[in-house]
Amino acid sequence: MLGMNLLEVLRGRFYQALENWAPDPATAAALVKPATDSKFGDYQANAAMSLGKAMGKPPRQVAEELLARLKWDDILEKPEIAGPGFINLKFKTEYLEGLLSQAAVDSRIGISPVAKPGRYVIDFSGPNVAKPMHVGHLRSTILGESLARLLRFLGHDVITDNHLGDWGTQFGILIHGYRTKLDAENLKKNPVAELARLYVEVRKDFKTAGDEDEGTPGDPVQDACRLETAKLHRGDAENIALWQKFMPACLEEIEAIYNRLDVHFDHVLGESFYQPMLGGVVEDLLARGIARESQGAVGVFLTEEGPPSLIRKSDGAFTYTTTDLATIDYRIREFQPTDILYVVDSRQALHFQNLFETARRWGRTGTDHGPRLVHVAFGSVLGSDRKPIKTRDGKAVANLDQLLDESVRLAGEIFDANKAEDADPSSRSSVTEAVGMGAVKYADLSQNRTTDYVFSWEKMMAMEGNTATYMQYAYARCQSILKKADVTPETINTKASIHLRAQEERALAMQLLRMEEILLVAASDLRPNVITGYLWDLAKAYSVFFQNCPVLKAPSELLPSRLLLCYLVARSLRLGLNLLGIRVIERM
């Protein structure tokens, strides 16, 4: 299945033409890009302008000489030079037809796995257990799952790991609640609900209503909770036993959300898992002179003047930096990854910068050894007032489970309003769940992760424009046509020859053939919104095709070709949505 990536084909051709002729052929070949406007063709080569300077010739002359060296006539129409020296490239339609025919019979729709797979450890979601999950956890969870699916599909070895906050101060709160406010009966009947209740009840007694579990000295309730946490960390048998008693219920609660979101982890190694290793980490860093004592604490001083990263507090407790260092060490030993991705809020950028630098000094990573450590940062979730949503802002938005329920409820309204000719009432719950989850995920993934995310039901549930629902709908329409033509994935003639007569057919074909190129961009940038942008373009191209090219009523010589186009669109949409963690629906 060679040669399906149009961009790579062209770059390869240009590289050959440039080699032994122009300086730095690789860089110049990389200047082959998708056309900025379809009226210029399919792709364009922008190398002549800069080469003109380097070679001391007019750019248009460089373009002409370059074209004379380029082998194009088997796959391209005659390239044209435009403007200051742009080379416009347009594929021969027969070439596109041939590639689509190959894609139609290929289980991966013609998308090749990468030549050199890496091994990625992806650290995402990482909620604090025993605290209700809220919208803030959504982005990491959704983004991480999508990146895992994308990299895996491209042939990389992917290891997902949920680094749970299962050793923090929230357990002090729970233990204190357990000792003072327990409803023993309820704990037996419904442990998840009772623990959630205890957490909320104790938090109500805090003097300050912040987002943090700790912070106000002199608050008797907080002091009591802190004491319980300290006892737990010191290895107090009673508190350890309580922790072990609480954990299954905590895990059960988050597991339910993950199931609903169709999110899965290969490993769930929380902070507690690394506790036995922390003392050794500190000792080793001290012994190597990377960390030193200061004011009773132990820290890594990365700059002369700035504050250190503490790895042991003056009370002897370790910090999350210590845990993260132990985690890096463990992952390198256990998995030998080429890359470790941290899908975490951009507010922790400084922490990761310091962490990665410390890991480097520790010898765990370097330019010639160890994994690439990447903080896949994303913006905050904001309310409609553009202020970050805090847990305590409450409302219907804060609690994740309620949010998902609301999304499904809204999807139900849409389902009921829809007058689908063959609506199947028995499928209502599965359809609304898929539409509801899809809407939430897509709204998030379709936005560049680096920017803050304004939470809006209106936008999330919008059924027009670039949304999950539109994609799911486009998919269902494809399926509907195939069904009416009485073909199935098993019976459709995938070997029928493809004819791209109308310009709408050709435009759709180009879009279909660009998927590999797009997925590679999405993967190298770790940005799923590249995929949603592609799906939106594909769906629009399909819609235009659909509007202008009858399928079922097509002339008999075109019918198999157009059916095959519908089939390929359906498969591409399904694949793209699947990489985003969104399910398709056969009828909706």
Added chain:
RNA sequence: GCACCCGUAGCUCAACUGGAUAGAGCGUUGCCCUCCGGAGGCAAAGGCUACAGGUUCAACUCCUGUCGGGUGCACCA
């Protein structure tokens, strides 16, 4: 005080990492249902890309400064 991120149409966001006339959705204004699913399509209006310099054949993109917003900076994670 220091550091990092961000200022793009009325609103929410793109712009494939330096390419041609900065694009979508919502909202606004017009069209298109005897037609495979109108959750659609076509068109119009809307911009000094915060501002001022600089680099370049070419700047939303890179550099410097100014203004405005966000976030983070020794014992929370």
